[in-house]
Amino acid sequence: MTALVREPIETHRQDDDPRQRARGRPRDEVARKRILEAALELVEELGFAAITTDAIAERAGASKATIYRWWPNKAAVLIEALREAVAQETPFPDTGSLREDVRIQLRDFIKLLTGRRGRLFKALVAAAQNDLELAATFRAVWMAPRRAVAKAGLERHRGRELKKDADLDLxxxxxxxxxxxxxxxxxxxxxxxxxxxxxxxxxxxxxxR
Amino acid sequence: MTALVREPIETHRQDDDPRQRARGRPRDEVARKRILEAALELVEELGFAAITTDAIAERAGASKATIYRWWPNKAAVLIEALREAVAQETPFPDTGSLREDVRIQLRDFIKLLTGRRGRLFKALVAAAQNDLELAATFRAVWMAPRRAVAKAGLERHRGRELKKDADLDLxxxxxxxxxxxxxxxxxxxxxxxxxxxxxxxxxxxxxxR
DNA sequence: ATATTGCGAGACTGAAAAGTTTCGAAAATG
DNA sequence: CATTTTCGAAACTTTTCAGTCTCGCAATAT
Incomplete structure (x- = not known):
């Protein structure tokens, strides 16, 4: 389960350079999306550990060969799926009132956790305990940007509603x-x-005070 | 991994009734302890998922047959190991001062989490996300009694240093x-x-106030 | 002494799943 | 059309591991 993520195989990159396109049949972007989507659904349903590549392939209507053609191993698929899933965040509100900002933010977050995504986070945090790479990805992709936004949101109130020396991380x-x-x-x-x-x-x- | 825990096989109980003892060689209590200890060490080192019964047997200097003689499956061993490991708690202090009580309690708890036991808890919470039985055991064996003690500790201060309507669970x-x-x-x-x-x-x- | 039960060692079975390979069809380029 | 690369399907190999079974010996009761 733990594994290095090799960079996508360079030989077959063909994204953003239309004038020099590779020879054969191009990569099926729809299939790629379907695979990531299937992986995501399965994580939410079964958790990280219980997923098999067969299950991903079957649900995506893809072939295992296609999966291993573009990702070095199962973990890489899941990590990429996570990365894309987490891209859209809930922004930190800005009502002018610290209390309101925080209330809204916490409510939004609870809504997130109790919905479909909650299962993803449970599965993710759980799996990260036994997988250093996954833990690092989780912190980099989810925790860090989210905390940065929240920190900036709180920072606006420092010296006003917030103590001047408040420890925002705490x-x-x-x-x-x-x-x-x-x-x-x-x-x-x-x-x-x-x-x-x-x-x-x-x-x-x-x-x- | 998920499995019912059958009650220890009744036929061979022979604990606390010396006057009517079973026929053959009695159960080796030392081996039992070694098995649980080995399981615990392995959880702390590798996490719940990565443990094999072979590894437990080898480290305990026991036979797999002995393990399966007394436990119905691997999960049962780990759950019993957990149960015994968690038995000794840090009691909630009683200094008379709410602030001091809480400070001491939190410091003790941090000491627990940053030590050997921290790894156990990480592994445990992680595994519980994919195992309903384990989750229930964790709540029953660890969370519930611990929270009951803390709640009682806080309750002592209600109406004094603590608001009368304070929500202790919160x-x-x-x-x-x-x-x-x-x-x-x-x-x-x-x-x-x-x-x-x-x-x-x-x-x-x-x-x- | 004999019967009974537990023990460690280790072989064995069966299932699950990661990853590979083969195949024939499809989609692109020249 | 010829070549190249991808695709889905599915068979295949290999590894890992849970759980069972057998053996010969140890410890207990009668």
Whole structure:
């Protein structure tokens, strides 16, 4: 399961250079999309570990040979599928009010986690515990950009509603950590009420006085 | 991996009834301990998924036949190992001060997570995402009793340092969630400083005013 | 002593799944 | 049309591992 991701086989690249096209039949982009989509669906349904390349191929209506023609191994397919799936994020709101910004953001995030994507994240975080490469990808593709956006969103309020010396990393962990916690441990459900109360509790502790 | 845990085969029970002992050679309790210990070590080293019964047997200096003599399948061994490993908890302190109680508790917990046991928890939470039985065991054996103790510890302060209508489940998630989050996502490290700042932030939001 | 049960060692079976190869058809270029 | 490359289908190889079985020896009861 753990494996190096070799860069896509150079010999057959043929994307964005129409004047010098390769000889034979070109790569089927529709099939590529179908394979990634199938992989994604299967992760959401079964988790990372339970997926087989046969299942991906069957659902995509593709051949295993096609999969291994373009990806070096199964993990590479899943990682690319993840990368594309996670591309569209929920932006951090900007209402002018810190409390409102955070409430909206937490509610949106809960909506994400309780939907189709929630299963993806569970599967992903789980698999990342046994796969260093996957863990790195998860942090790079999901955590880092998302936290950067949230950090900038909070930064706007520093010195105003927020203490001047507030530790934004701590705050983000205090806000998002409990949501991931409930998602993964499953001891309580993720509700909008949680979002609001959590926002109020944490913000009360760090507001400017 | 997923399987019912049949109750230990009744026919060969022979624990606490010395006057009516079974006929043949008695079960080797030392071997039992070695098997559970080996399973635990392997979980901590490799994670739940990567373990083989052969590896457990080899490390324990036992025979696979012995393992399957007493446990119906691999998962049952791991679950029993977990159950015994988790038996000794860190009690919730009682210093009289809410702030101190929480600080100490969080520091202890971080110490637990950054030690040998941290790996066990990572592996466990990960595996639980794909195994309903394991998830249930984790909640029953670890989460539930631990949360009950913490809840009682907090309850002592209700109406005094704590708001009368404080939602203790929310508070516990706000306190522990960020720690599990960092453990599993690995974006930041678990430090004592985190424990203290987190305690202060959350408690400030819920203290009696 | 004899019967019974547990033990470790290791061979064995069967299933699952990763990755490879073969095949004939399809889609492109020259 | 000839050549090249991809495609889906499916057979195939190989590895890994769960779980079973057999053997000869050890430990206990009667």
């Amino acid at each position: 705050i983000m962990d205090a806000l998002y950590g409990p949501l991931y916690f409930r998602l993964l441990a499953g001891h309580r459900s993720l509700t909008e009420k949680l979002a609001d109360e959590l926002a109020d509790t944490v913000l009360e502790g760090i507001r400017k | 508070i516990m998630d706000a306190l522990y969630g960020p720690l599990y989050f960092r453990l599993l996502a690995g974006h930041r490290s678990l430090t004592e400083k985190l424990a203290d700042e987190l305690a202060d932030t959350v408690l400030e939001g819920i203290r009696k």
